[in-house]
Amino acid sequence: MEPNVKAVQPQFRSGISGPKPGGMGFVFDDIHGLIPGPPETDGTSFTALLELPPPQAVELLVMEDFPAKSMPPPIFPSNIALSDRASMFSIFASADNPPDSTNIISASSSMKIDSVKQEPLESEHHRNSSSPAVSNQSLKSIKRKEREKKVKESSKKSKKLEANEASDGSGEQLPYVHVRARRGQATDSHSLAERARREKINARMKLLQDLVPGCNKISGTAMVLDEIINHVQALQRQVEFLSMRLAAVNPRIDFNLDALLAAESESSIDNSYLGMFPPSIWLEGQLNGSRQQQSWLIDGVHPSRVDDTSNFITPDNSLLSYDSPPNSVSLHSSQLKMEL
Amino acid sequence: MAESPSVANPDANSTVSRKRRKIDPDSPTRILAETGPTRWRTQAEQQIYSSKLMGALRHIRRPDSGGHAAVRDAADRVLAISARGKTRWSRAILTNRLSLRLAHINRKHKKAAKPSAGKSRPRKPAVLQKKLPPVQSKVKVLSRLVPGCRKVSLPNLLEETTDYIAALEMQVKAMTFITGLLNAGQNFTSS
Numbered sequence: 001m002e003p004n005v006k007a008v009q010p011q012f013r014s015g016i017s018g019p020k021p022g023g024m025g026f027v028f029d030d031i032h033g034l035i036p037g038p039p040e041t042d043g044t045s046f047t048a049l050l051e052l053p054p055p056q057a058v059e060l061l062v063m064e065d066f067p068a069k070s071m072p073p074p075i076f077p078s079n080i081a082l083s084d085r086a087s088m089f090s091i092f093a094s095a096d097n098p099p100d101s102t103n104i105i106s107a108s109s110s111m112k113i114d115s116v117k118q119e120p121l122e123s124e125h126h127r128n129s130s131s132p133a134v135s136n137q138s139l140k141s142i143k144r145k146e147r148e149k150k151v152k153e154s155s156k157k158s159k160k161l162e163a164n165e166a167s168d169g170s171g172e173q174l175p176y177v178h179v180r181a182r183r184g185q186a187t188d189s190h191s192l193a194e195r196a197r198r199e200k201i202n203a204r205m206k207l208l209q210d211l212v213p214g215c216n217k218i219s220g221t222a223m224v225l226d227e228i229i230n231h232v233q234a235l236q237r238q239v240e241f242l243s244m245r246l247a248a249v250n251p252r253i254d255f256n257l258d259a260l261l262a263a264e265s266e267s268s269i270d271n272s273y274l275g276m277f278p279p280s281i282w283l284e285g286q287l288n289g290s291r292q293q294q295s296w297l298i299d300g301v302h303p304s305r306v307d308d309t310s311n312f313i314t315p316d317n318s319l320l321s322y323d324s325p326p327n328s329v330s331l332h333s334s335q336l337k338m339e340l
Numbered sequence: 341m342a343e344s345p346s347v348a349n350p351d352a353n354s355t356v357s358r359k360r361r362k363i364d365p366d367s368p369t370r371i372l373a374e375t376g377p378t379r380w381r382t383q384a385e386q387q388i389y390s391s392k393l394m395g396a397l398r399h400i401r402r403p404d405s406g407g408h409a410a411v412r413d414a415a416d417r418v419l420a421i422s423a424r425g426k427t428r429w430s431r432a433i434l435t436n437r438l439s440l441r442l443a444h445i446n447r448k449h450k451k452a453a454k455p456s457a458g459k460s461r462p463r464k465p466a467v468l469q470k471k472l473p474p475v476q477s478k479v480k481v482l483s484r485l486v487p488g489c490r491k492v493s494l495p496n497l498l499e500e501t502t503d504y505i506a507a508l509e510m511q512v513k514a515m516t517f518i519t520g521l522l523n524a525g526q527n528f529t530s531s
Binding site: 197207225235239 | 504515
């Protein structure tokens with residue numbers, strides 16, 4: 001069994017560091033068959049552990065009171081790094097020793113898959129010390145738990161962010177912003193708040209980038225802001241020009257009723273908005289040409305006009321299709337009178 | 341050119357609306373359709389705006405001069421009304437621009453001959469130009485462009501800008517359409 005294990009060992013290492021973190025769930029089954037005992041003297045308890053399914057093995061490890069439990073933290077620098085990371089997470093803030101090991105295991109289980117690279121380092125130190133399978137087995141369980149929990153964690157983080165954004169959009173009143181710190185980032189409250197703020201800003205910038213054409217390729221906040229400013233200015237200028245054209249069109253509407261009626265009766269008229277509009281244009285001409293006090297006339301005339309114009313309306317390409325009953329039209333204009 | 345912004349990002353619009361729906365699945369879709377900048381893209385919104393704008397155009401006083409300013413004002417006000425008071429820029433338009441613009445027009449009438457030199461606000465003397473963060477200066481420019489958003493924080497400003505851009509695009513589309521209609525009708529009936 002020993003030579004078998006030794007031969008299998010390099011394969012196992014490459015097997016671990018090779019595949020991508022995403023699809024590691026199935027790999028562990030292979031590893032489970034491949035797991036080499038590290039060449040120590042204390043192989044009996046380790047192989048006994050190997051035969052168990054992994055969660056129970058972890059439980060055993062956690063529950064048992066290993067005499068060498070206090071040893072891993074000082075001896076293995078990677079474990080020290082593990083404990084550092086455990087302290088980084090704001091959730092795992094306990095300082096006791098017995099919970100510390102479980103915290104280390106669970107904290108490292110929520111880490112990303114980069115700890116796989118520590119595995120060679122880990123096994124080197126294994127050979128140096130006499131402490132058996134604790135850290136190795138814990139690392140394997142860590143890797144498995146990483147794969148299980150990595151997806152959950154990222155989804156949790158995104159869910160929290162989305163929840164934050166939803167409530168941001170609704171009321172802009174969040175009592176606390178719950179953002180989980182990612183690996184390798186500082187966790188004091190200032191940087192957390194800054195990071196939350198930056199993420200909010202970046203999310204909104206992305207929305208803006210979607211809205212403004214041609215901003216998707218540009219990277220960098222300043223350039224995107226430039227584009228946004230240009231776009232807003234261009235749109236405002238367009239509105240200005242269009243209002244000039246509208247103002248030019250408006251006072252010149254001064255038609256004869258005969259001409260309009262003659263135009264309406266022509267059969268060559270396309271029965272779309274073109275046909276619909278001359279009556280209302282005539283109404284506008286009436287108003288703009290005459291006094292303002294006759295605006296009530298429009299409201300009175302309009303319902304009857306709407307019945308006429310509804311014949312010309314094709315529902316798909318008419319902008320001003322009055323699907324609602326004609327009363328609402330007069331309601332609109334009277335509303336406007338109130339509001340203006 | 342009015343069509344190009346709307347055509348350029350149809351998929352962006354759908355992804356944005358999809359993202360909003362994912363956040364809030366159980367609220368009724370009607371409320372969802374009313375919040376966020378995607379509400380400006382619906383045909384119903386454009387119809388509402390156009391009908392209100394037509395009504396507003398009828399109420400414009402016979403323009404003696406500066407007619408396009410009045411039209412522009414009316415268009416902006418109607419746009420702000422269509423926003424239903426949910427955004428800062430719409431409220432700012434409704435409360436400020438009316439009085440400001442009228443005063444401006446009055447002043448233009450009175451002081452037609454005299455060039456108004458002292459009218460603009462005295463700028464800060466350019467002794468201490470602390471414009472080193474270019475992002476900050478651009479943010480200031482943007483906040484000046486969006487009405488009513490001068491002292492607004494950056495994330496809120498970005499949100500207001502999103503809504504404002506969507507609303508402006510809708511306004512341009514609607515006004516183009518109306519102008520085209522009126523021109524067509526005018527040409528048709530005058531010929």
